[in-house]
Amino acid sequence: MSKQSYLLLIIFFSFSINYAQTKVGGILNDDTGQTVPFANVVFANSSEGATTNESGEFYLQSDGNYDTLVISFVGYKTKKIPLKASVNLNMEITLEQEASSLDEVVIYRGKTSKKNNPAIDILKKVWANRRSNGVNAFKQYSYKEYEKLEFDINTVDSTLIESRIFNGMEFIFDYTDTNRVTGKTYLPMFINESVNQVYGDNDLNEEKEVLLGNKNSGFNQNRNLIDFVKDIYDDYDIYKNYIKFFDKSFVSPVSTTGIDTYNYVLSDSAYIDNKWCYNIVYYPRRENELTFKGDFWVNDTTWAVKNINLETTKDVNINWIKQVYIEQDFEVLSDSVFLITKDFFMADFGINKKKTSQGIYAKRTLLYDEYKFNNEKPASFYSQPVYNPQSQAYNRSDEFWSENRLEELNKDEKGIYVMLDSLTKTKAFNRLYDIATIAQSGYVEFDGWDYGPVYSTFGFNDVEGVRTRFGGRTYFGQNDPWRIEAYGAYGFKDNKFKYGISGKVLLDPKSRLILTGGNRRDVEQLGTSLTNSTDVLGRSLASSSLLNVGDNDKLSSINLSVFAIELEPLKNFKVRVGANYRVLKPASPEFSLDYYVDEERTIIDSEINQTEISTVFTWTPGRKVSGYGVERSVVNDEDFPTLFLNYSLGIKDVFKSDFEYKKLQFFYNQPLLIGGIGRSNVSLEAGKTFGAVPLGLLSVVPGNQTYFALYNTFPTLDFYEFVTDSYSAIHVEHNFNGRLFSRIPLLRELNLRELIGFRAVYGDISDESRMIDASGLSLVAPNSKPFYEYSVGIGNILKVMRFDVHFRGNYFDNPDARSMAFTIDFGFHF
Incomplete structure (x- = not known):
């Protein structure tokens, strides 16, 4: 579940009272x-x-x-x-x-000089002293952190109040008031409070956060939403070059890179808390970049920031966000070190950036206290537990909150709990919640089970024609210890019924010991990924795309049975040992998987029966998950690397299995946020099969004959154009996030984003595998030189669409080779 999807969910039913005088x-x-x-x-x-x-x-x-x-x-x-x-x-x-x-x-109204500017002279002293400020000045540190998260509807007017959507919920408008930053009228919908004890060691470069208590209104059972709200705001440091949030890197005005990005003006000087400070106003040198405007106060002896305000400009290129406002306060410790005491963050979400349009405020307030230093703890103290539900932290008493809040809730914040408790009991609100849940998850909720995904109800391919699918899953709550999923499908052209069923059970939460098993009989487009998956219910978009380039009749009938056991001995390190049995055969007369059975190459078989045992190691350092049931949701789905290693063993004569072989596969994916020039993603794949295998068991270089973007495929290749049993591939993509288009006046207002990509693959087929092939296909491998493609694209079209043009780099002599391809993709991105 992505962050953007949660925002769309929240907008459906987002509802502090503030008795400001x-x-x-x-x-x-x-x-x-x-x-x-x-x-x-x-x-x-x-x-x-x-x-x-x-x-x-x-x-x-x-x-x-x-x-x-x-x-x-x-x-x-x-x-x-x-x-x-x-x-x-x-x-x-x-x-x-x-x-x-x-x-x-x-x-100063326009660009300010970088020379003979007293503001920049002060800024240089800030840079020289930044490592001696805050908790970085000590070997070890600890502190108590109180966090308050709120979501509000903003720009509440008569049109909204009279809207049909709020029929039966009119009482909520008694809780409206005005935001202190923007002056807009707003209405609360969610509040979450948490208290944490934080420990850190600068020598070890480790930090540990222990949740002491958590309390929220409206969504007590929805841990996904709570964890999403907390993850919206990545930790940021104003002294670093970039401040990251919403998957974007904003240039910090206090950083060394700020001098080329901002204009600075020495505006004022005064005593603040008995410390003489200078006030510096800053604003961007150029439009449409990821920058702020505002001011900050700097102490004249420690050269540390005492207070800072950061506000995004109205033309910043970030979707669904009208404005972001940050405010930080620091206090002096022993006349030398400034420690942060308050951090306020507010984002104004909206469908568009018109001043009068309605949207959502997301506000976070962090308060810090009880600092302690140089209390060393062993390195083992900072190790992360695999199983850490902390259920007691979500059921703290009122006495706990009275003792541990670092500031009292005001009248409006107390009112949120009262109002939302009443709201969640209304039929109108629950209707909205149900509609929003279906739109976001694709499942229709019933008591104990869900129907869906609804988006897979219809499909089409050359073999099945029009295809209908109906399915569901058990669901009693996010932390279910077991789950069963099943579906049935029917093709109106081949007049055949297909099905799939799978189940999994969590045997030991501490080690994440899980048993899985299932069976699927269906039509599938094989060869849409190099790295194999044994997901019983998985199905590629290529198997049922409505639009294709040329004929897509190279589909297979698959009968796949899987049994596996997995565990997580270390946080984010998973080991999976499984066995699967596959029966493969062509799904149409125009396609063949034939192979020779005898050495004389006189006997042909068209069906593959194969038993395989595999051991898979997956490491995802930095991944954050929500929940502790048999299935967990990933909170930061685009922010961590993935390493995958698979060793498979094909066993002959077990359940009439046909082939004996060994297969080794490696996959590595790394997202990269590269300062102010955008975001990249790099993935590497490599694999080798030892032993002779037929076409159905070879590693097909994944082509793409659809007009839609498919992950790690080669869009100018047809299905089965290249086939290998040893391969290595690289995929590189970079999104400049509009950095180039923002310099072009005619394009600047469209907030488009530039994308470039490069893909290459090298591979071969052994003579033994070629000898047993009887499919009639021309088995071509990119072995004389690597095959490569490159692409250019435009993203953020109407905020939801991406269009890419892909160019083939070589192998133009292949039959029906396509020199160019087009793909589109849809999604909600910041």
């Missing part, structure tokens, strides 16, 4: 009529304030009662505005230039 908002101009960006706006006699954005707009709210607003900026007279009411919105304020400062101060 003072609210102000408006626009700031100077006496020439120009707007004044990045000016300071604060309530008088308080530390509560904000800065105007690049258009001179501001919004500020507080739980306190204030009667005066103070506005200041270098080069202008400070202005005090009396507040006549508790709510003062749509204000228009004019600042006067300060005559005495006109000859001394330059007000």
Whole structure:
């Protein structure tokens, strides 16, 4: 379940009350009529304030009662505005230039100089001292962390309130109020609180987080959603070159790379908590890049950041996000080290970026306390357990939360629990929840079982014609210790019934000892991947694609039975030992899997019976999962490498098995986030079969005769164009995330993304395997030189579509060789 899918689920039914006493908002101009960006706006006699954005707009709210607003900026007279009411919105304020400062101060509006700029001089001192700040200044550290996550509907207006979708839930609108950052009216829908004890060792480069308590409203049983919400925000460090969230890398304004990305202005200086600090305003040098705007305060002795605000610009190239706002506060320890005490993150999700459109606020507040240092623990302390349900942490008492919250919930946050408890009991809400669940998961929920996936109900291929499929699975909860899945399908052209059934049971949660077994009889397009899978119910899109290039009649009938045992002795390291029995034969008269049975090559058989035993090792370092049942959901599905090693042994004469062979396969996949130039993915595959085997057991180089993107295939190859029994392949793809198009004025507003790719494969077939082949196909292997392709593409078309053009690099002499291919892909991506 992807993060983007969860967001679509949340938008279906997303619902803090905030009894703020003072609210102000408006626009700031100077006496020439120009707007004044990045000016300071604060309530008088308080530390509560904000800065105007690049258009001179501001919004500020507080739980306190204030009667005066103070506005200041270098080069202008400070202005005090009396507040006549508790709510003062749509204000228009004019600042006067300060005559005495006109000859001394330059007000930067465009690009600032990198030379003789006092702001950059200060920034260089920040760089020189960054390693001696925070927990990095100590060998070991520990602290308590309180985290609060909230989701709210924003831009609540009469149209939304009167919408049919909320019939029966009208009472929720009694809980609306105004966001302190954007000034939009919002309505709460979810809150999650957690308390963690964090331990770290800088010498070992290890960190461990122990969950002490977790509490949430609305989704107590949905661990997937809770873990997704927590994973939205990757840990980030403002001192590093890039701040990563939503699969994107934003240039940090405090980093060494910031000098080429941002303009800096020394705006002010003042005492903050008895420490003299400088205020630096920053804003991007170019449009449409992954950058921020805002300001930060720097201490003049430790050169550490005391406070920082980061806000994405309105033209940033990131889907479904109107704005991201980050605020961090630091405190001084022993007059030398600054430690983070508060981290606030808010993302404004929306279908589009119009100011008046409705969307979702996702807010995270992190508070830190009880810092302790240089308390060394053994390296074994930081090892990660395989089984760690921590069920007691989700059932803490009210007394626990009173003692462990680092700040009390305000009235609006307490109200979320009350409102959502009532909401989840309404029929209207549960109807919406059911619809959203079907759209996201593809399953229709019933009591104890699910029907689906609904997206597989219809298909088509040259052998079966129109195909219908009906299936389901047992489902009592996310942490079910066993699960059974089954389906039945019927082809209206071949008039044959197909089916599949599989089951798995978790015998030992601590070692993740699982038994699996099943049987499938179906029509399948073999050779769509080099690395074999023994998924009983798996089926490639190539087997039932509605649109194909040329004839797709090289399908096989497969009868596959599988039994396996697997365990996870170390976190994210899985061992699987299995046995499978396959019966393969052609599914159409135009296709042959024939092979010679005797050495004289006089007797031919068209059916393959094969028994195989395999041992598979899979390592996925850094993978995060949700749940502890027989099936777990991956939370960070695109953020970790995968290493796969398989050793298979074909056994002859067991259950009438035909062939004896050994097969070794290796697969490695590595996603790479490369700073400010985008995201890459590299995968390597290699394998070899020892022994003579027929076409049905060879390693087919995966072609793609559909118009849809299929993972790790070669789109300009037809099915069975290259066949091998030893191979090595590489697939490289890079997404520039719009970095190039953002420099082109006519393309900039479309937020398109540039993609390039390269694929190559080298392989051969042994003479022994060639000798027993009687299929009539021309068995060609890319053995004289590696076959390669390259591609260019445009992504983010209408935010959901990707189009690629693929070019064949060589082997143009192959029969019916295609020099070019086109593929499309659909999906929700940030």
